[in-house]
Amino acid sequence: MSAIYILWLRELKRYTRSRAQIVASLGQPLLYLLVLGFGLGPVFKRAGNGNYFQFIAPGVIGMSVLFSSIFSGLGLLWDRQFGFLKETLVAPVPRLQIMIGRTLGGATVACIQGLLVMVICLIAGFRPAHLSAIPLALGFMVMIALLFAALGMAIGSGLQDMQGFQLIMNFLVLPIYFLSGAMFPLSDAKNVLKYITRADPLSYGIDGMRNVLGASNAAFDPRLDFIVLAVVGVILLVFDAWRFSKIEI
Amino acid sequence: MIKVQNLVKTFGSFTAVNDVSFDVEAGEIFAFLGPNGAGKTTTIKMLTTLLRPTSGAITLDGLNPQTHQNAVRQSFGIVFQDPSLDGELTAMENMEIHGVLYHVPHKVRRQRTEELLKLFELWERRKDQVKKFSGGMKRRLEIARGFLHTPKILFLDEPTLGLDPQSRNQLWNHVKKVNEAENVTVFLTTHYMDEADRVAHRIGVIDHGKLVAQGTPKQIKEQTKTESLEEAFLALTGSTIRDESAGSADQMRQFAKMWTGGRR
Numbered sequence: 001m002s003a004i005y006i007l008w009l010r011e012l013k014r015y016t017r018s019r020a021q022i023v024a025s026l027g028q029p030l031l032y033l034l035v036l037g038f039g040l041g042p043v044f045k046r047a048g049n050g051n052y053f054q055f056i057a058p059g060v061i062g063m064s065v066l067f068s069s070i071f072s073g074l075g076l077l078w079d080r081q082f083g084f085l086k087e088t089l090v091a092p093v094p095r096l097q098i099m100i101g102r103t104l105g106g107a108t109v110a111c112i113q114g115l116l117v118m119v120i121c122l123i124a125g126f127r128p129a130h131l132s133a134i135p136l137a138l139g140f141m142v143m144i145a146l147l148f149a150a151l152g153m154a155i156g157s158g159l160q161d162m163q164g165f166q167l168i169m170n171f172l173v174l175p176i177y178f179l180s181g182a183m184f185p186l187s188d189a190k191n192v193l194k195y196i197t198r199a200d201p202l203s204y205g206i207d208g209m210r211n212v213l214g215a216s217n218a219a220f221d222p223r224l225d226f227i228v229l230a231v232v233g234v235i236l237l238v239f240d241a242w243r244f245s246k247i248e249i
Numbered sequence: 250m251i252k253v254q255n256l257v258k259t260f261g262s263f264t265a266v267n268d269v270s271f272d273v274e275a276g277e278i279f280a281f282l283g284p285n286g287a288g289k290t291t292t293i294k295m296l297t298t299l300l301r302p303t304s305g306a307i308t309l310d311g312l313n314p315q316t317h318q319n320a321v322r323q324s325f326g327i328v329f330q331d332p333s334l335d336g337e338l339t340a341m342e343n344m345e346i347h348g349v350l351y352h353v354p355h356k357v358r359r360q361r362t363e364e365l366l367k368l369f370e371l372w373e374r375r376k377d378q379v380k381k382f383s384g385g386m387k388r389r390l391e392i393a394r395g396f397l398h399t400p401k402i403l404f405l406d407e408p409t410l411g412l413d414p415q416s417r418n419q420l421w422n423h424v425k426k427v428n429e430a431e432n433v434t435v436f437l438t439t440h441y442m443d444e445a446d447r448v449a450h451r452i453g454v455i456d457h458g459k460l461v462a463q464g465t466p467k468q469i470k471e472q473t474k475t476e477s478l479e480e481a482f483l484a485l486t487g488s489t490i491r492d493e494s495a496g497s498a499d500q501m502r503q504f505a506k507m508w509t510g511g512r513r
Contacts, residue, residue, distance in 0.1 A: 006349040014337045017378075087333040090297055091350035092322040249299060 003093045004101040011072065011105025015112070022116075029064045029117045033057065033124060036183060049185060050216040057118075057126040058137070058209035059182030062144060065114040066180075066202055069145045070173055072106030073152020073240075077159045086249055099244040103149045103237070110145035111138070129214025136212035140229070144205035147233040150240040157243040176202050186219035204228040250275040250402060250434040251296065256305035258291055265291040267458035268305075273451075275401070278428055278435040280449035282442070282482060285491045288458040289438040290330065293406050296436070297327050310401050323351060325402040326395030330410065332387055336380030340371055340390055343379060344397060351398035358397070365393040369423055385416030389423065396427055403427075405437040409444060417441070421448050442479040452478075456486040 015022070037053040037060075044052035079085040088098050115138070128134060155168055180202035181189070189197050197203050208225030210218040251273040258266040266288040273279040283289050294300040296307060298314045298321055307314055314321045334343050341362065348358035366372040369389040379387060388408055395403050405424070409417040421444060428435050439445055445452055446466045454462040454469070462469050462485050466478055473481040 002349050006346050010335065010338065010342075010346060013342070014335070017337050081331070084333055084335045086329055086331075087347070088350065090299065090322055090327055091347075092319040092352065093350050249294075 001097075003091075003097045004104070007088070007098060007101025008105040008108065011102065011109055015109045022113075025064070025068065025113065026116060026120070028067075029060045030120065032063065032183075033060045033117075033121065037124075053125060054127070054215045055185070055210075055217055056183060057121040058213055058215050059180070059206050061114050061117050061121065061137075061141070062180065062202060062206040062209060063177055063182055064117045065110045065141050065144045065205075066148050066177060067173065068113040069106055069110035069148040070152035070168075072109055073103070073149050073154070074156045074159065074165060074168065075106075076102070076153055076156030077162075077165065080156075080159075080247070080249065085247075089247065089249060095245050095247075096241055099153065099241055103146070103153055103240060106149035106152070107142065107145035110149060111141050114141045114145070133212045133214060137209045140205055140208040140212065140225070143208075143226075143229040143233055144202065147201055147205070147229060147236055150233070150236040154236065154240040154243040157240075157247050176200055179203070180206055181219065182206050185217040187217060201229065201232045250277070250310055251279075251436060252306075252308040253292075253296075254306045256292070256295065256307065257303045258288075258295060258300065259303045264458050266295070266302075266455075269455065269458070269460045270305075271453050271460060271463060273434060273436060275434055276428070276432045277450050278425075278437070278448055280445040280452045281436065281438045281455065282445055282452060283438075283455035284486050287455045287486075287491075289455060290406060292455070293327075293404055293436075293438065297325060297404055298322060323398065324400060325404060326398065326400035327404040328388075328391045328395050328406065328408050330406045332391065334379045334387060334391060334394075337378060339376050339378055340366065340382075341375045343390065344394055347394045347397050353398050361397055361399075365396055368426070369393040370419075383416075385412050385420070388412060388416070388420060392420065392424065396431075396433070399431065400433065402434045402436060405435065407438055407440065409439060409441060417444065424448070442477070442482055446478040454482065454485050461485050 033056065037056050041052040044050070044055070049055070076085065089095070118134070118137070128137070155172075159165065159168070179197050179200045181197055182202070186197050186203060186207065204220065204225040207218055207220050208222055208229065209215075211222035211225060253272070254270050256266055256269045257264070269288075269292065281289050281292065291300065295302050296309065296314065298318050301315065309321050310324050312321050312324070335346070338346070344362045344366070345358070348362065353361070363372065366375055369392065371386060371390055371393065374382070374386070379390065382390065392405070392408065409420060412420065424435060425448065427433055437449070449466065451465055452463070452469055453460055462472060464472065470476070470478060470481050473484040475481040475484055
């Protein structure tokens with residue numbers, strides 16, 4: 001247990017110490033929020049879909065949780081070649097505990113990041129249905145964070161160099177984001193797009209947040225959102241544990 | 250303390266370690282020498298439970314690293330070729346994490362951290378982030394950390410790579426001090442023959458995966474009828490240059506150098 005705690009604490013300390021990085025990582029969500037939120041707002045309204053800013057805020061929160069959790073997992077790549085990973089892997093501690101500590105740490109950091117973006121959204125004019133919806137939205141954030149921290153770690157376990165990192169970014173992380181319905185309503189998606197967006201776990205995370213925050217244009221039932229996230233999350237955590245146990249240095 | 254019998258490791262058709270046998274007594278400093286790619290690091294990885302041998306037997310302090318993995322891991326400390334510290338954390342925090350991972354009780358952890366950081370002359374800088382340390386300080390911290398859980402054996406894989414003579418000298422003095430004070434067995438690899446000559450009680454020379462000589466520095470010099478260990482080493486291993494192809498680890502190392510402006 002103490003091993004899990006100390007590795008979780010390490011992720012938090014690393015996060016709070018890189019202040020420049022925290023500010024930098026808020027830049028992208030802000031850009032999406034303000035430029036798209038206010039820029040596309042009038043068009044969205046004219047199409048009869050309501051307030052675009054209310055719609056995109058949960059999407060942008062989901063995006064920051066996605067990026068932050070996947071990158072914390074991929075940080076394994078850095079740690080692996082000249083860092084700290086070897087130190088933990090030769091320690092007399094089961095690998096499962098190391099993996100749990102790291103994944104929880106990464107997920108916690110992603111949730112903090114998501115909360116920061118949520119605060120920015122609230123300041124910028126986003127209004128949830130009730131204040132009581134915020135803890136529920138946080139619950140969905142936790143699930144998104146755990147799911148993608150596990151996915152990031154599972155991929156990071158096999159990555160050998162930085163070129164691989166670019167591939168993951170362009171062919172996995174960005175598609176997950178763009179196909180999640182973060183920026184457009186899923187209920188209007190047709191044909192192939194409909195099936196692809198439904199295969200993206202982030203769709204259910206962002207939709208879940210839209211549901212509980214009372215934002216417009218939620219596509220699924222909140223219970224479906226919860227079940228899909230829980231099931232995929234557990235599968236990915238098991239996959240993560242298996243991949244992590246296979247690491248050789 | 251370390252017993253290795255007919256150790257073999259093959260990667261596909263390539264034999265990295267070929268029928269190597271040696272013993273290291275408790276309290277001894279044993280230097281494992283060899284050109285690049287001779288099989289030193291592979292041997293260390295097998296001794297430290299990171300790789301499974303293809304065949305042969307290893308016992309560390311009477312235990313088999315394969316069957317008693319955690320007990321064996323508790324019994325040794327290791328300093329890797331590459332740094333394995335967390336640069337974002339302070340020296341104290343790096344020690345703290347190590348202590349927790351090796352189940353060192355809180356009180357002992359505090360006390361020993363203080364003792365070791367003072368011995369390795371890092372106590373004044375204990376609250377600084379490790380990324381601000383010089384190469385020599387990082388190395389010293391890693392070795393201090395390796396000693397934290399009072400291991401019976403300390404593995405040092407090229408610990409002085411890239412250090413200036415002052416740091417190298419100081420580092421070996423510290424290692425010798427702890428070796429004598431706590432009777433820790435030290436198993437080291439290095440490319441600097443003068444270090445091995447000065448520090449090691451016994452030496453093993455490995456080339457192309459085979460152990461080609463074993464004995465005290467004096468015995469090895471006599472055996473090859475040479476004046477210095479460097480000459481003896483060249484007589485044993487020839488003077489062809491071994492070009493290893495750069496693996497992904499090397500590429501990452503270069504990348505990191507660019508990234509951190511060569512601070513590492």
